[in-house]
Amino acid sequence: MEFEVRHVAGIEDCFVSLPLLLIQTLQSTRSSLLPPLLTLELRLPRASDDPWIVAWSGATSSSTAIEVSHQFAECISLPNHTTVQVRAVSNLAKATLVTMEPDTEDDWEILELNSEHAEAAILKQVRIVYEGMRFPLWLHGRTIITFHVISTFPKKAVVQLVPGTEVAVAPKRRKKNLNNIESSTGESHGAKALLRLQDSDRRLFHKSNVKGVELGVALTSVAFIHQETAKRLSLESLQLVVIVPRLSAKESVKNLENDASRMKGSLTSKEVNSGISIDNKEFRQVIVRLLISDSVAKGHLMVTRSLRLYLRAGLHSWVYLKGYNAALKKEIPVLSLSPCHFKLVANDKAIGNGLEMLDGHKTHRSQNLLPISGSGTSLGVVNWSTHENVVAALSSEFPCQEAEDCNHQDNKKGLECLLQAWFLAQLDAIASNAGTEVSTLILGSESLLHFQVTIHDSGTYGLVSSNGFSEKRNKTKDLPIEISYILTISEETLHSGQVNAYELSFDDGNKRVDVQGGVELFGKLTLGNPVSLCSVKDRTSVKGFSTDVSSLSWMGATASDVISRLMVLLAPSSGIWFSTYNLPFPGHVLIYGPAGSGKTLLARAVAKSLEEHEDLLAHVIFISCSGLSLEKAPTIRQALSSFISEALDHAPSVVVFDDLDSIIQSSSDSEGSQPSTSVVALTKFLTDIMDEFGSANRLSCNIEQEKRKSSCGIGPVAFIASVQSLESIPQSLSSSGRFDFHVQLPAPAASERGAILKHEIQRRSLQCHDDIIMDVASKCDGYDAYDLEILVDRAVHAAVGRFLPSDSGSEEHMNPMLVRDDFSHAMHEFLPVAMRDITKSAPDVGRSGWDDVGGLIDIRDAIKE
Numbered sequence: 001m002e003f004e005v006r007h008v009a010g011i012e013d014c015f016v017s018l019p020l021l022l023i024q025t026l027q028s029t030r031s032s033l034l035p036p037l038l039t040l041e042l043r044l045p046r047a048s049d050d051p052w053i054v055a056w057s058g059a060t061s062s063s064t065a066i067e068v069s070h071q072f073a074e075c076i077s078l079p080n081h082t083t084v085q086v087r088a089v090s091n092l093a094k095a096t097l098v099t100m101e102p103d104t105e106d107d108w109e110i111l112e113l114n115s116e117h118a119e120a121a122i123l124k125q126v127r128i129v130y131e132g133m134r135f136p137l138w139l140h141g142r143t144i145i146t147f148h149v150i151s152t153f154p155k156k157a158v159v160q161l162v163p164g165t166e167v168a169v170a171p172k173r174r175k176k177n178l179n180n181i182e183s184s185t186g187e188s189h190g191a192k193a194l195l196r197l198q199d200s201d202r203r204l205f206h207k208s209n210v211k212g213v214e215l216g217v218a219l220t221s222v223a224f225i226h227q228e229t230a231k232r233l234s235l236e237s238l239q240l241v242v243i244v245p246r247l248s249a250k251e252s253v254k255n256l257e258n259d260a261s262r263m264k265g266s267l268t269s270k271e272v273n274s275g276i277s278i279d280n281k282e283f284r285q286v287i288v289r290l291l292i293s294d295s296v297a298k299g300h301l302m303v304t305r306s307l308r309l310y311l312r313a314g315l316h317s318w319v320y321l322k323g324y325n326a327a328l329k330k331e332i333p334v335l336s337l338s339p340c341h342f343k344l345v346a347n348d349k350a351i352g353n354g355l356e357m358l359d360g361h362k363t364h365r366s367q368n369l370l371p372i373s374g375s376g377t378s379l380g381v382v383n384w385s386t387h388e389n390v391v392a393a394l395s396s397e398f399p400c401q402e403a404e405d406c407n408h409q410d411n412k413k414g415l416e417c418l419l420q421a422w423f424l425a426q427l428d429a430i431a432s433n434a435g436t437e438v439s440t441l442i443l444g445s446e447s448l449l450h451f452q453v454t455i456h457d458s459g460t461y462g463l464v465s466s467n468g469f470s471e472k473r474n475k476t477k478d479l480p481i482e483i484s485y486i487l488t489i490s491e492e493t494l495h496s497g498q499v500n501a502y503e504l505s506f507d508d509g510n511k512r513v514d515v516q517g518g519v520e521l522f523g524k525l526t527l528g529n530p531v532s533l534c535s536v537k538d539r540t541s542v543k544g545f546s547t548d549v550s551s552l553s554w555m556g557a558t559a560s561d562v563i564s565r566l567m568v569l570l571a572p573s574s575g576i577w578f579s580t581y582n583l584p585f586p587g588h589v590l591i592y593g594p595a596g597s598g599k600t601l602l603a604r605a606v607a608k609s610l611e612e613h614e615d616l617l618a619h620v621i622f623i624s625c626s627g628l629s630l631e632k633a634p635t636i637r638q639a640l641s642s643f644i645s646e647a648l649d650h651a652p653s654v655v656v657f658d659d660l661d662s663i664i665q666s667s668s669d670s671e672g673s674q675p676s677t678s679v680v681a682l683t684k685f686l687t688d689i690m691d692e693f694g695s696a697n698r699l700s701c702n703i704e705q706e707k708r709k710s711s712c713g714i715g716p717v718a719f720i721a722s723v724q725s726l727e728s729i730p731q732s733l734s735s736s737g738r739f740d741f742h743v744q745l746p747a748p749a750a751s752e753r754g755a756i757l758k759h760e761i762q763r764r765s766l767q768c769h770d771d772i773i774m775d776v777a778s779k780c781d782g783y784d785a786y787d788l789e790i791l792v793d794r795a796v797h798a799a800v801g802r803f804l805p806s807d808s809g810s811e812e813h814m815n816p817m818l819v820r821d822d823f824s825h826a827m828h829e830f831l832p833v834a835m836r837d838i839t840k841s842a843p844d845v846g847r848s849g850w851d852d853v854g855g856l857i858d859i860r861d862a863i864k865e
Contacts (some may be wrong), residue, residue: 216452338528596784
């Protein structure tokens with residue numbers, strides 16, 4: 001049947017409305033009801049041109065024509081009053097990742113101001129996309145921005161957006177810095193940059209001593225950047241910038257059921273529940289001064305870990321950096337200091353509105369106890385009295401005249417000391433880095449204050465850290481505790497991304513705060529309600545893994561060869577270089593060998609090396625596939641998809657599939673057998689991932705596509721997999737462009753076993769003579785690296801009686817020595833992993849003897865002789 005297409009006004013989505021006759025016709029072709037979303041192909045009669053692909057979500061047109069929004073029709077070049085033939089499209093692929101960009105620079109600037117609304121609107125208004133497609137997006141019912149789809153995954157002609165689809169949006173900047181506004185100083189600092197967060201170091205803490213209390217003050221008002229990065233982005237030392245976290249792909253498109261709560265949460269800044277302030281902001285941003293440091297990697301930004309937690313930004317995640325050029329305010333309307341606690345939630349768990357809801361818990365202000373999850377995995381108690389005890393210690397030198405005012409006055413003086421220490425630490429750090437005296441401090445409407453506190457003889461206070469990222473009991477006077485506060489200068493709600501900044505001037509003589517014509521700032525200081533903020537828990541780093549590349553000398557040059565291959569895959573310039581010369585891009589690393597040959601050791605050590613590489617700082621995701629082997633295929637795919645999404649959001653990344661053959665096994669060892677449907681599906685999923693983000697796709701990309709992917713923060717991603725043998729996984733995974741760099745690790749020989757034993761002994765700060773080590777290694781045929789590690793532990797346990805200090809009082813400070821008898825005891829009745837499944841039934845009567853050996857008479861006689 002043929003129908004007319006008609007452009008209409010009033011439709012604010014990318015769906016078509018169908019006439020009743022067409023709906024009945026489509027229903028007649030199906031045995032069940034029409035689905036809630038139907039993909040349709042509109043084609044001109046007797047024409048070979050490409051059809052228009054549209055989606056129908058159940059709307060009925062008010063005429064006999066197919067009605068479509070005229071904005072959407074213009075985007076897909078669908079003419080008005082066109083007569084088309086209609087065909088339903090079935091079995092549409094569900095998109096895992098869609099990359100898109102605003103169509104114009106104006107669209108990009110509107111999107112920046114309305115990003116939280118745009119993310120929630122995409123699934124409501126658009127459900128069918130394809131590469132090259134342009135579509136409009138309605139914001140607030142009146143503003144329209146246009147998107148251009150760059151790529152989809154999986155790479156199909158048309159894909160469907162579903163809850164869980166990840167959307168990456170590339171910036172669309174003006175060729176000239178038109179959005180840079182001249183500030184009052186004549187400088188333009190309006191450009192926005194995308195930088196990656198680097199792990200902080202101890203230089204981001206300033207040490208001071210206040211009234212016998214040792215304070216480590218976190219430098220939360222500054223951010224460090226490399227000189228070359230600053231020059232490339234036209235940024236300067238001491239420049240004011242705003243840091244805004246980039247939403248991850250997983251957060252970009254969320255379930256439709258959460259849309260209403262997202263909209264509500266973005267409009268409400270704070271609520272109060274049982275005396276506890278609850279912050280419902282979708283995201284947070286901070287104003288900091290830029291400081292130059294060569295210790296920061298190029299393209300990176302270094303801030304304190306507590307500031308990352310406040311921003312809800314994980315390690316190696318990407319943030320936007322934009323110069324702040326609005327007028328600074330000098331009048332301080334409100335000044336409040338609120339105790340703060342971070343509740344860390346695993347990266348793959350929902351954070352909700354950004355802060356844990358406390359309904360159902362009664363909070364007693366007299367006890368200051370708040371039941372919450374300390375780390376997102378176990379139930380803990382936040383002792384808010386920690387803050388009070390620190391304030392009391394800082395107030396100890398201020399005697400009170402009247403009992404009723406004692407507590408209030410002491411708290412006031414203690415808070416002033418704490419705030420003054422934070423002010424001075426920020427000023428000293430800025431002056432030390434810039435090499436010039438600084439007398440002003442710039443703060444946003446909300447600032448984070450983080451302290452490491454050591455109070456001598458603090459046992460009388462019973463201090464317990466109240467921060468989610470430090471939950472240690474202070475049992476010794478030298479162990480610092482960590483406390484945080486939120487300094488609020490203004491309670492006004494921020495609209496359209498507007499950020500207010502306040503200038504605090506300091507007298508050069510005594511560094512006292514002096515604002516508003518001599519009125520002391522501390523006169524307006526009040527203690528606010530405690531605040532508990534949710535944030536992202538960092539993935540466990542491989543930096544803590546004991547084995548590094550230097551300890552794998554027994555593997556020869558294998559480790560360095562693997563690192564060289566991965567550096568090619570992860571180097572930012574590799575994609576452009578290979579595309580320039582039209583050369584095939586190399587594939588990823590596959591390590592194979594028997595159990596215990598060192599596959600996991602090699603993968604971890606290489607990943608650790610790349611994570612610590614100063615020019616790379618790779619984000620490492622270690623996936624223990626054996627832990628997923630008992631799960632169903634959809635669960636495994638969902639988990640892998642989440643890991644890949646994280647790798648893309650934190651690129652450059654290294655993804656390690658340890659024991660990949662435990663979830664994807666080849667059937668080539670079974671004659672005539674066919675792989676299961678789940679194995680085929682997972683294999684297809686992994687090959688698609690590697691083709692999309694690995695060598696095959698990067699080979700087909702041109703230079704502009706590589707630059708666009710880089711601007712999105714997508715890739716590069718390198719993969720390492722470990723398996724028992726090349727035959728244990730489907731050949732499609734180990735083919736060219738995928739896992740094509742094969743590394744074989746045989747079972748360790750005697751010399752290699754000796755090197756492993758020596759490393760394990762040294763790692764435990766022990767000693768042993770080399771001749772003993774080599775003698776033990778020669779007796780450990782069939783032992784793998786894991787067996788040798790256990791063997792050293794057993795030897796230590798055998799020698800523990802010798803290692804314990806004597807009661808004589810004379811104790812030599814030297815590393816304990818392992819002797820030959822220790823290893824003899826350790827090897828007694830110890831079976832290596834490879835032999836634990838081999839059993840021999842015992843005879844019915846007593847011990848076995850020569851009579852139990854059947855046949856082999858000549859060999860038996862030779863052994864007897």
